[in-house]
Structure formats: C-alpha cells, structure tokens
Amino acid sequence: MKKILVLIPAEEPHKKKLEAAAPGCEFIYSSTQDATPEMVQEANVIIGLPKAADIQASGNLELLQLSSAGADSYIKPGVLGEKTILTNATGAYGKAVAEHAFALTMMLIKKLYLYRDEQKKRSWTDHGTVTSLSNATVVVVGLGDIGTTYARLVKAMGATVIGVKRRASIPPSCVDEIVLTEDLDQVLPRADIVMSVLPGTAETTHLFTLERFKMMKDSAYFVNVGRGSVVASDVLYQALSEHLITAAGVDVTDPEPLPADSPLWALDNLVITPHVSGWYHLRETLEGIVDIAAGNLARLMAGEEPENIVDFATGYKK
Amino acid sequence: MKKILVLIPAEEPHKKKLEAAAPGCEFIYSSTQDATPEMVQEANVIIGLPKAADIQASGNLELLQLSSAGADSYIKPGVLGEKTILTNATGAYGKAVAEHAFALTMMLIKKLYLYRDEQKKRSWTDHGTVTSLSNATVVVVGLGDIGTTYARLVKAMGATVIGVKRRASIPPSCVDEIVLTEDLDQVLPRADIVMSVLPGTAETTHLFTLERFKMMKDSAYFVNVGRGSVVASDVLYQALSEHLITAAGVDVTDPEPLPADSPLWALDNLVITPHVSGWYHLRETLEGIVDIAAGNLARLMAGEEPENIVDFATGYKK
Numbered sequence: 202m203k204k205i206l207v208l209i210p211a212e213e214p215h216k217k218k219l220e221a222a223a224p225g226c227e228f229i230y231s232s233t234q235d236a237t238p239e240m241v242q243e244a245n246v247i248i249g250l251p252k253a254a255d256i257q258a259s260g261n262l263e264l265l266q267l268s269s270a271g272a273d274s275y276i277k278p279g280v281l282g283e284k285t286i287l288t289n290a291t292g293a294y295g296k297a298v299a300e301h302a303f304a305l306t307m308m309l310i311k312k313l314y315l316y317r318d319e320q321k322k323r324s325w326t327d328h329g330t331v332t333s334l335s336n337a338t339v340v341v342v343g344l345g346d347i348g349t350t351y352a353r354l355v356k357a358m359g360a361t362v363i364g365v366k367r368r369a370s371i372p373p374s375c376v377d378e379i380v381l382t383e384d385l386d387q388v389l390p391r392a393d394i395v396m397s398v399l400p401g402t403a404e405t406t407h408l409f410t411l412e413r414f415k416m417m418k419d420s421a422y423f424v425n426v427g428r429g430s431v432v433a434s435d436v437l438y439q440a441l442s443e444h445l446i447t448a449a450g451v452d453v454t455d456p457e458p459l460p461a462d463s464p465l466w467a468l469d470n471l472v473i474t475p476h477v478s479g480w481y482h483l484r485e486t487l488e489g490i491v492d493i494a495a496g497n498l499a500r501l502m503a504g505e506e507p508e509n510i511v512d513f514a515t516g517y518k519k
Numbered sequence: 520m521k522k523i524l525v526l527i528p529a530e531e532p533h534k535k536k537l538e539a540a541a542p543g544c545e546f547i548y549s550s551t552q553d554a555t556p557e558m559v560q561e562a563n564v565i566i567g568l569p570k571a572a573d574i575q576a577s578g579n580l581e582l583l584q585l586s587s588a589g590a591d592s593y594i595k596p597g598v599l600g601e602k603t604i605l606t607n608a609t610g611a612y613g614k615a616v617a618e619h620a621f622a623l624t625m626m627l628i629k630k631l632y633l634y635r636d637e638q639k640k641r642s643w644t645d646h647g648t649v650t651s652l653s654n655a656t657v658v659v660v661g662l663g664d665i666g667t668t669y670a671r672l673v674k675a676m677g678a679t680v681i682g683v684k685r686r687a688s689i690p691p692s693c694v695d696e697i698v699l700t701e702d703l704d705q706v707l708p709r710a711d712i713v714m715s716v717l718p719g720t721a722e723t724t725h726l727f728t729l730e731r732f733k734m735m736k737d738s739a740y741f742v743n744v745g746r747g748s749v750v751a752s753d754v755l756y757q758a759l760s761e762h763l764i765t766a767a768g769v770d771v772t773d774p775e776p777l778p779a780d781s782p783l784w785a786l787d788n789l790v791i792t793p794h795v796s797g798w799y800h801l802r803e804t805l806e807g808i809v810d811i812a813a814g815n816l817a818r819l820m821a822g823e824e825p826e827n828i829v830d831f832a833t834g835y836k837k
Contacts, residue, residue, distance in 0.1 A: 307625050333614065354676070
C-alpha cells in the first residue's frame, strides 16, 4: 500500500479527486511546514513542496509531484534518489502568473506606481505622457504556458510580440516572431517591454547582465515573474538607478524574501511584489494542480509514465 | 475672413491639416492659459478649451470645438451665445481613457496598490488571494466610445460585461447585456467591478449614492474615469472606510484638484490619479482631436452641420 503525502491545501473535492486516482493507497494530508522529516522519508509519493533537506535521496520516494512550475530546489545533486520521478505543475500557473505580469506591465506603462507615490504625499501632480501596448513591441523571454498566456493578453491590447525560446517552433497566433535564447541580444534593442518568465537554472542565472540592460531602449520596461536569479540584485539596481531603462516590475528577487536593507526597496522606478503571482493566490491554480497531480497518480498506478517530468539538466518540463 | 483660435498644442502636421480644412481663414495659435479674453471674443471658431468666463456669450463665436469629451463648463447658461455650435472630441479619448481605467482595474484586482505600499515599508508581505477578470462581471456605466473600448479590453480578459446606457440599443459584441440607466440598481449587486465613465451633467451628479455602494458586493471594485461629480467625496470616503466595497480607483475627484486636506488621500483602499487618463497623455489622442476638429472646420466652411454636437440638456454628443 503506497503512502501518499499531500502537502497542498486540499479541500474535500480535491481529496476525492486525488483518492479516486489511486484507490487503496494511504493518503496523509499535511503541509510543507507541518510535515515531519519522517513523514517525508516514508512517503512513496509526495504532492506539493516538501522541505528539500528532508528528502535525503529517500529510496521510498517514487514520485515527487511538485505544486510549483519551478523545480530549482529539487534538481540539486543529492536531493532526490535515483529512482524518484520529479514532475512539476507546469500548466496550472499560466493564468495567475501571466495576469500578474500583465497587471505589472499596465501599472508601469500608465505610471500608476508614480501616482500611488504622489498620493501618499497628497500631491495632485501630473507625470506627463504615457504609452500604449498597442504601439509596443513586447519581448517575452520564456514562451511556455505562462509566457504564451501573457503573450495572448498583450496581443489582445494590440502589441507586437516576440517570443524567446530555447528551441525553434512555429509561433502560436498571439506571437508574431520567435527567436532562440542565443539570439536574445538581437531582439532586446527592439523591445518596449521585456517580460521574463524563465525558471531558475544554471543556464538562466544572471542572464540579464548590465550589458543587456544597456542594449535595451532607455524607454523600456522590464518585468520578471520567473525567478529572481535571472538578474543579480546589484545589476537590477544599477540598471534602474542609472535609468538604463525607465522602470521595472518584479515578483521575484534574489534572494527571497528580499532583505529589508536591500537598496532595491527604495527605487521609485521599481515595483516589487513578494512572489505572489503564483501559489494559490488565484483559485483556479489549485484546481489545476490537483488535476495534474490526480492525472499523474493515476498514471503511476497504471505503470505509465507521468506527465510534466522535469529535465534535471534544464529545470524545465522535458 | 474667419478667425480661428487654436488652443491645442498643435504641431506642424496638425496645423497643416487644420489650415487645409479652412483655406483662407486666419489661424491664431495659442493655449488655454495664454489666450486673452480679447482673442476669445474675436474668434469665430475656437478649437480647444477657452476659459469659459472669457466667452461671455460672444456673438462672433460660430463654433466651439472642444478638445475634451466632457462639456460641463460650457453648457451652463450664459456661457455660450445662441448661435454658437458646441462640439466635443468624443471618439478621440476612447483608447487613452479606457486603457487608464483598465490599468486601474488590473492594479486593484491584483492588489498592486497594497504591494506598492508594503514596498515603501520594505516589507515582504503577502496579501493573499486575488481575483481574475475571467470570472468577473463588469458593469460599465456609460457605454460611449470610452466605455465600449474598456468593455472590449475586459472582455478580452474573459469578463462578463453589462453596459449601462441612457437609451436602449443592441449590444456590441464585447457587451453581453445592456440595461438602461434607470435600471442601474438591478445590476449593481451583480457587479465585481463597476466602471463609471459618465460625463458631469445634472442627471449624473451624485448618481453613486451611499445606498448604491451598499447595493454592491463588499468584494466589488469601483473605478471612475468620467467626472468626479458622479460621487460626492464624503460618500466615497464612507463607502471605502466602512469597506462597503473592497477598493476603488479614480482618475477624477470632486473637486479637482483634490485639496491636500481631503481625507480621501489617506485611504489605503483608494487609488487616486490626478485626471491624467485623457488630455494628451497618449499621443494618439491629439491626433484624434485634430482629425475631429479638421473635419468640423471643413463642414462649417461647406455650410454643413458639424459632427459631435453637444446636447445642452445632457452634456453628451447628441
């Protein structure tokens, strides 16, 4: 009898769906915080985000179904044992994260962050002209589920969309042009908005160098809802304080939480949200995660290969 | 030879277009601030927003082509003479104002105003769940050019859109349902977002009473980009401080500028922008105004009736 440890905030309908996918298994419901190392060690399947240090390459663990799209903590050497299959929740976050990135984009181009600051000073002050997505070229770096959903939103506002991907593919209808990651520097100078939704991997670490910010228009906006590690905090600080670009909005920082003494907090032209675009902040996200987890449980039971398997080399879904 | 006083910030291509529409006329370029009462008195046509007090029912003035959609200051008794035709710039502002209202809407539902406030305190604090326009019912009060453009944007995000209009009409494809203004109270309780873009007229003054805020869901958001006079400041203050609704975003206040001692400034759940959604904050707006003005100049010269004539009873385009 397999032990299935569920660390997502499952409600009754979710529990029913999961249990129906693996009949006869023992389900233990807990949370990341409350799960003990023993519970993690004994589990044959974990759904959610156990503390990586508790796993210790457990030989019992057949499937770790993450509730996140990012897998950074679990692809490090020594965390998972040889026989553990690692799957992520790619597909569940598209809407929530893309809409958050889109809201940040609108807030930036309409200067609403400046007006919020003026409001705190009781100041009725006009900050001048704004731009429209309808005349904008938006470069979406990372064109998976989230990036494509974001592309669809900015395209609906009239933007020209350039997608940046690791592998060549035919653009979906919401994307005008696709370039490979190695050709990023060719499209950065054309961007009015650069939106990054890259995961945190060796390849993406510090991808946005100071040189790359210098390539961007000084009127450009940068949005990051992927992982904070794609840009070093001191580089982001320099890019914004020296006005290499106009402003940025980030839901992810390096490190997280951002330390209270980070100079980033005080930048007028940086909008920071505390990694809230995903998780369960949007109801549909949890539903999506349960669906993915239930599907993979059923596949495991049937001896089939689960979906959304993470490639340890890239940190992405294979 | 007619004297045409132009008070919009016309650049060379704009001047060419205007002058081509009324050959042989004398064009005087100035601004609202710089135009003297004499210049206003002598003009046969004014394009822009002269100081209302300077007009004094001038008998010379044949056409006042406003550069705004709202006509509040000019429809008051005694401002314009009997023979002056008053036209507005309805149609030029749709994109700019609708996009501003849309950005305010996204900022509210994704709680970005709360995160901006946390940022100022260097605080990495999660404000919990958010909602999506894809599950929202949006009531658009005032379904002219701006309201319809806004409706199209929220519809693209998946919202259900209810339009509120003075007169019955067949809904455009971006609107699911239309009700008459007198039936506003039937749809307010269904709204997740109420967006008002009503002009300032006798009919619309203080339309949003405390009773109407009480009818709304306590989870509702209110956005106002029309005229501040549709809601009394003390009513808005009470609705927000007593959490009759969750939050509001307003580009217009009553009065404007909002006095520094207004208690509205300090409300955490109110986002204030200083009437910047329209004017010339978006480049395309000025182009649109010039096109409307040139068209009406040509019609005046040809003895035809201008377009966008304002109905003094309603303050709207007839």
